Amino acid sequence: MTDWTWTRERAGAGVQALLAFVWREPAGALSLLAIVLIVLAAVFAPYLTDYVAEGRGTPNLAHKLQQPSAAHILGTDHQGRDLWARILFGGRVSLSVAFVVVGIAVGIGTPLGIVAGYYGGWVDEVVMRVTDVFLAFPPLLLAIYFGALLGPGFFNMVVAISLGWWPWYARIARGQVVSLKQRPFVEAARFMGVADVTVMRRHLLPFVVAPLSVQATLDVGLAIITASALSFLGLGIPPPTPDWGEMVNAGRVYFPDRWWYVVFPGLAIVAVAVAFSVLGDSLRRLTRTTSV
DSSP: OOHHHHHHHHHHHHHHHHHHHHHHOHHHHHHHHHHHHHHHHHHTGGGSOSOHHHHHTOOOGGGTTOOSOSSSTTOBOTTOOBHHHHHHHHHHHHHHHHHHHHHHHHHHHHHHHHHHHHHOHHHHHHHHHHHHHHHTSOHHHHHHHHHHHHOSSHHHHHHHHHTTTHHHHHHHHHHHHHHHTTSHHHHHHHHTTOOHHHIIIIIIHHHHHHHHHHHHHHHHHHHHHHHHHHHHTTOSOOTTSOOHHHHHHHHGGGTTTTTHHHHHHHHHHHHHHHHHHHHHHHHHHHHHHHHO
């Protein structure tokens, strides 16, 4: 089989899988389309607005707190900056925080959970007791505590949120491995002298990917809400960097007379969170049906 034939077959299988997903989960497909459009809007933000400088934080006090109009379709903020541009550039920040947080949580929790489930014994006890300590507190409360401890900023906010989220992935990975490590194909690999690292990487990790992917999809929306909450409390990224949570915090002073200042950034947060939540639920139903 040539590389071209293999690539064409894989592409065809991918298209068929996508069409099957659209047919079986139309709500999830619409959410996926919405997420793609939101990500593209954030990536190409400079090409979707005439107020690039204002979107990045440059004030324009001559136009402050103008209501939605043809010139400013979503109105302006208290410093005269175009709100549509601010939301576009704020999407870059909010989505970046969410993806990095989930990536760090998966990167920490997955290997710890696999190791704990594979070896069991004292290793499992130590890892699970540490996760229990973190799981004893609500993730938002931990994020606020570490955010206040570390101070505002992109890196500090990512660390503050990630510290409360990795235990969930450790739990999921550990549960999957415990149910799989006694399977014949794993026992056969160990009997043949395959290294433990190879067994975990090649024979166990592929079975962990599906449930972790579903959880990660759900958590992206929750991470955006958590990051927005920290920014609302002044523990996120300081202005003038655009951030949806900080925009809601700044606009609450002018609500309800200048309603657009709060409503549109709030709608952006809700739209992204709902889209990822619906997509995650669709993926969860799909994986359950496939496993059955």
